[in-house]
Amino acid sequence: MKLWYSTTSPFVRKARAVAHYHNLQDQIELKLVTRAFSAEEAHNQDNPLGRIPALQLDNGDWLYNSSVIAEYLDSIGTEPTLFPKDKSRWKVMSLYSLAEGVLENTTTGLLPEKMFRPESEWWLSRHQQILKRNERTLKVIANELKQFGTELNIATLYTVCMVDFLLFRATLTGAENYSAITELKAWAEKMNDLYPCLKDTVPVMPPQR
Numbered sequence: 001m002k003l004w005y006s007t008t009s010p011f012v013r014k015a016r017a018v019a020h021y022h023n024l025q026d027q028i029e030l031k032l033v034t035r036a037f038s039a040e041e042a043h044n045q046d047n048p049l050g051r052i053p054a055l056q057l058d059n060g061d062w063l064y065n066s067s068v069i070a071e072y073l074d075s076i077g078t079e080p081t082l083f084p085k086d087k088s089r090w091k092v093m094s095l096y097s098l099a100e101g102v103l104e105n106t107t108t109g110l111l112p113e114k115m116f117r118p119e120s121e122w123w124l125s126r127h128q129q130i131l132k133r134n135e136r137t138l139k140v141i142a143n144e145l146k147q148f149g150t151e152l153n154i155a156t157l158y159t160v161c162m163v164d165f166l167l168f169r170a171t172l173t174g175a176e177n178y179s180a181i182t183e184l185k186a187w188a189e190k191m192n193d194l195y196p197c198l199k200d201t202v203p204v205m206p207p208q209r
């Protein structure tokens with residue numbers, strides 16, 4: 001399999017952490033993308049959506065979205081599943097969708113403008129709306145996490161990816177201003193210490209080309 005990836009994307013990290021958890025790393029050839037937004041990057045030629053992660057299977061088939069890739073990798077793994085099928089499933093998927101919502105709002109509505117457009121072109125009222133939504137959602141997430149403690153499932157794994165990404169891009173995301181961030185940061189640190197699949201995939205700046 002080939003995985004188009006970056007060292008910073010929380011979506012990619014979810015897929016990589018699932019692969020690591022199931023000890024699948026040796027089966028995956030990593031294709032580094034350092035400028036996810038650039039039309040010249042390989043993933044933009046190979047993947048019609050132009051997004052990472054993208055996974056090409058050994059038979060040539062493609063999987064394009066981190067949720068789909070994570071579930072596929074989990075389905076071929078041999079460790080206990082990260083996607084529970086018992087009655088805890090919908091509690092897990094509810095937390096999962098909260099983490100997903102924070103990331104989607106932040107990476108589509110906030111970051112690209114802040115990274116690539118002059119301040120005079122920012123849609124500031126939209127930014128404020130997203131910051132308020134994040135503030136509310138992070139408090140809900142901190143509360144929902146109490147039922148899981150340090151258990152690892154796809155939702156807690158993804159929530160670590162989300163929290164660490166907000167902190168990693170703090171100058172753009174305003175992470176330090178969220179009232180739940182101290183509690184979430186302490187929890188994510190504990191999870192990173194407990195689980196090598198998280199510790200070994202923490203976001204880092206890409207190597208310079």
Ligand SMILES: N[C@@H](CCC(=O)N[C@@H](CS)C(=O)NCC(=O)O)C(=O)O
Pocket residue numbers: 008009010011036037038050051052053064065066067107
């Ligand atoms: N919902 C998608 C989001 C993927 C995504 O937005 N990835 C970013 C990197 S963090 C990307 O490739 N952005 C490139 C672009 O939007 O042009 C998933 O879960 O895979």
